[in-house]
Amino acid sequence: MANGLDDVVAADTVLSDVDGAGGHLTIRGHSLMELAGRWRFSQVVRLLFDGFFDDLPGDAELERAIGRARVDAFERLRPMLGQVAPLDIYSGMRAGMAMLPDGETLADALRLVAAPAVLTPALLRLGRGEEPIAPDDKADHAGDMLRMLNGSVPSPALAKGLDAYLVTVCDHGLNASTFATRVVASTLAGLTSSVLAGLGALKGPLHGGAPGPVIEMLDAIEASGDATAWLRNEIAQGRRIMGFGHRIYRVRDPRADVLKAVVRGLSARNETGSRLAFAERVEQVALEVLRIAKPHRSIQTNVEFYTALLLEAAGFPKEAFSNVFAAGRVAGWIAHAREQQATGRLIRPQSHYVGPVPDLVA
DSSP states (O other): OOGGGTTOOOOOOSSEEEETTTTEEEETTEEHHHHTTTSOHHHHHHHHHTTTOTTOOOHHHHHHHHHHHHHHHHHHHGGGHHHHTTSOHHHHHHHHHTTSOOOOSHHHHHHHHHHHHHHHHHHHHHHTTOOOOOOOTTSOHHHHHHHHHHSSOOOHHHHHHHHHHHHHTSOOSSOHHHHHHHHHHTTTOOHHHHHHHHHHHHTSTTTTTOHHHHHHHHHHHHHHSOHHHHHHHHHHTTOOOTTBOOSSOSSOOHHHHHHHHHHHHHHHTTSSTTHHHHHHHHHHHHHHHHHHHOTTSOOOBOHHHHHHHHHHHTTOOGGGHHHHHHHHHHHHHHHHHHHHHHHTOOOOOOOOOOSOOOOOOO
């Protein structure tokens, strides 16, 4: 039996390939390095959706369609924002998205792509006692998300940085949230139901809930004044060092390198302050401490480490990091849902019963 389904192939896919040994991520025939920072998020949405929607338009029209979808989502969900605002920010976003139509059209899909980018700023602003800001359907997706959050047009560098992040996390093989999405999609439930399954899985601290604790770790190390001692103590206590290690990658997570370059670009423009320099020192100490403490394992920096720095620089509080992760990953979930539905096969694995056996009466 494969504990945790390790090495079990559960689907054929054209969407992405995670090469854990080589440290490469391929998204529909393109390397992540080719896409992130070079392709806009809307272009990657089109790449993922290609072949799954008959009425998929070209790049320019799709970006305009995503802008209109942000407006549509905002108008549909604005009346219920006050009801979900008291929830934690992730639960509020999930509750809002649960109210969207459970359809299968391109319009339904784009509304789901737009919803996290609309709901997250709106709920954060309500939590600060501020009014939500309506979307601008002519703005680019990442830039509009930042404008709705902060109330001003972001710098081009910051908007491009967030756009690169959304591209970086848009799809990543058959991870827990994507598998959950495909299981629900295989029942022929609608796209909203399928995406909600992904949202539920992404919330967990072993999946999309991990970047927030990276900030807590950095703050704790800074307060302690001794990174080596702090990290050694965490390992001695059996606790995980956040932002390091990955279930699949046995070398450095390629997404970490992409996001590190983005954060360095922001630092050069004084948009991350001294945070990057401190984080890079912590990273090097952590890698050395982990190498000595666990010599038989290759534990490298993962996507969570530089995700935390980028989203902090963009103005998102750590409790909203998973929301922004979802804003990128939702595109991949939708593509996987459509791909799964196209196979026409219900996902129904077997289990191995290890419980007590009843006495059988002859």
